[in-house]
Amino acid sequence: MTPSTQPSVAPDIGLTMTQILRSPLSALRTSMETLASEFHADDPRALKLSGALDQVLSMSHDVEALMQLATPRPLAPLTCSLEEIVEAALRRQRYEQRSRVRLARPSGPNTLRVDGPLLADCLARLLEYVLATTNETVLLSTRCEAHSATFSIVAQQSTTAGLEGELPPSRRAALELGLTLARRDAVRMNAVLDVRICAQDTTCLSIRVDEDNAAA
Numbered sequence: 001m002t003p004s005t006q007p008s009v010a011p012d013i014g015l016t017m018t019q020i021l022r023s024p025l026s027a028l029r030t031s032m033e034t035l036a037s038e039f040h041a042d043d044p045r046a047l048k049l050s051g052a053l054d055q056v057l058s059m060s061h062d063v064e065a066l067m068q069l070a071t072p073r074p075l076a077p078l079t080c081s082l083e084e085i086v087e088a089a090l091r092r093q094r095y096e097q098r099s100r101v102r103l104a105r106p107s108g109p110n111t112l113r114v115d116g117p118l119l120a121d122c123l124a125r126l127l128e129y130v131l132a133t134t135n136e137t138v139l140l141s142t143r144c145e146a147h148s149a150t151f152s153i154v155a156q157q158s159t160t161a162g163l164e165g166e167l168p169p170s171r172r173a174a175l176e177l178g179l180t181l182a183r184r185d186a187v188r189m190n191a192v193l194d195v196r197i198c199a200q201d202t203t204c205l206s207i208r209v210d211e212d213n214a215a216a
Contacts, residue, residue: 025060032056062174068121069181075188080116082106082142082149088120089127089140097131104141112149113211115189122185122193123151125178126205130155132167132175147211154204182207 032053039046083105090098130138130153139154167175186193191209198204 021063025056025063029053029056029060058174062177065174065177065181069177069184072185072188075115075118077113077115079111079113081111082144082151083110085112085116085120085123086140086142086151088117089123092121092124093127093131097128100131100135100137101127102137102139104139106142106144106149110144112144112147112209114209118185118189119191119207119209122182122189122191122207123153125182126153126207129175129179130203130205132171148209150206150208152204152206154198154202156202 032049036046036049036053039049086103086105090101093101127138127140134155136156139152141152141154143150143152183193186207189209191207194204194206194208196204
């Protein structure tokens with residue numbers, strides 16, 4: 001069989017996406033940030049560049065999500081605090097979104113053996129979805145038991161339903177991708193992800209993690 005007629009080998013999709021998209025986007029982001037620093041705050045070009053930079057950051061975020069979906073990393077359980085997980089999830093949100101999150105902090109045991117970064121990523125994606133689809137205050141609470149923890153997000157259902165239809169198709173697709181990743185990674189950690197309509201027209205999203213199962 002000659003080289004031209006040999007069957008092609010399917011490339012690693014995660015590596016291919018990294019080579020094609022990740023590095024160029026990173027370089028573009030760096031160049032735009034450098035250029036932005038050269039403009040005065042009252043320069044009209046600074047505002048236009050800021051909007052374009054936001055688009056690049058959003059694209060970089062979505063590319064990272066696609067790569068995680070294509071090539072999930074192995075689980076790496078470690079002992080971490082619930083505070084660390086919550087703070088990591090909050091840092092993923094934009095400032096104006098993060099300011100609408102109200103925290104109900106846990107009492108009692110505050111550590112769990114779990115893949116903390118992955119759990120924080122799941123929680124961040126759920127938060128991102130809710131914050132993008134409601135303009136109300138969102139409650140993020142944690143409940144800790146002997147060997148398990150539950151992270152709950154509560155938001156007004158009526159407002160969420162109204163704003164979700166106003167989102168651009170690209171934004172809705174990105175949020176749905178985030179939910180898909182959260183569901184996939186919750187299953188990988190043997191966690192239980194639940195979405196339901198609670199009392200008083202509120203939407204409740206929760207992730208329950210059992211230490212023994214998550215560290216398996």
